[in-house]
Amino acid sequence: MRGPITTLTGTNDIGHSPVFWAGFALVLAALAIYPGTATEFEANNVAFYLLNIPLALGLCLLWGYGGVLSFGQVAYFGIAAYVYGIVAGNMNGSQWGSLIGMVGGLAASAVAAGVFGYFVFYARVQNWIVPILTLVLTLLLETFLGQTAGYQWRVGQVQLGGYNGMTGIPPFQLGDLMFFGSYFYYYVLVVVVLSYIGCRMLVNANAGEVLLAIREDPLRTELLGYDIRARQWSIFVLASMLAGLSGVLYVQWGNYITPTQVGLAQASLPVIWVAVGGRDSLLACAISTYALNWLTYTLSSAGYQSALVIIGFLLIIVMLFFPRGVVVTIARATIWRRKERRGVDDVGYDPRH
Known part of the structure; x- marks a missing residue:
C-alpha cells in the first residue's frame, strides 16, 4: 500500500519536485488573495472559471487515464444541477436545504451513471461506441428538459421551465452562513483544490496503476485477475459525480439553469478542455479548463458571437500540432531538456503517459 505522500507526489501527473510544489503553493496563495485585490464581479467570474474544473478532471480520469471517451458528462452535470434546484x-428557507440538495444532486448523477454504465461496460460495449451512446444520452436529456415548459412540469414549488430554464435556485448555505461574494469564491476554490488532490492521489495509487493498465491492454489486465468492467464502471461513476459537482456549483453560482447547458454544444466543451491541455495529465486539464473558460468569456464579452467556433478552431490546431495537448507537450519538452542537462528526470512526470 502506498502512503498519502507517495500518492500525492507520484509520477502519474505533471510535477512532484520541490520546485513544482513551491510553484503550486504560490498559485494557491495568489488565488487566495485575489478577492482582496479585485472587484466582486471579477472574483465571481474567476469562481465560474474554477467551478468547471471538476467536470474536466472527471473526463480526464475517464478518457485520459481510463481510455474511455464520453460526450455525456454534461448530462450528469445537468442531472445534479436540476436535482439540486428541485430539492433546495x-x-x-431551511438552513440545511442546499446541503441536502447538493447531496441529492451528486447521488442522482451517481445513480444515473451507475445504471447507464452498468449496461455499457457489462455488455462489453466497445470503446469506440461509448462516445456515441453518451452523446445520445445527452441529446435525449436536453430534448426532455426542453419539453417541460408547461405548468404541469412542476415538482413541489419548483417549475422546471423548459427552455426558459429553472430560475430562482437558492445559493449554497450552511446553517446561517450564506455563500455570496468572496465566501462563494473561497468555497469553490476549496472544492476544486480538494477535487484535484483527490484525483491526483487516485491516479498515483494502486487503483490508478490498474486503470492505466486497462487503458493500455485490457485483455492482459483481465488475465492478471482484475475485473476490468468493475474498474471502468467505478471510474465512470466517479467521473459523473465530478461532473455533477460542477453542475451543483454552477447553479449555486448563477441561480439558474436551462436545457442548453446539457446540449450538443456544451457536450463538446469538456472534450475540448481536456484535449487542449492534454488528457494524460490532471493538472494540464485543470489549467486548460481555466484558460479556455477565460478565453470564451473574454471573446463573448467583447462581442464575438462566434466564440465557440474560435474554440473549436483552436482544438483543430492543437490536434494537428500538439496531439498530446499544449500543456503536456510543454511539460514533456521541459522534462527532456532537464534530463539532457542533468541526466535524470527530476520533474516527476512519466513521459510514457
Missing part, C-alpha cells in the same frame, strides 16, 4: 428550491 422546495426547502428554501
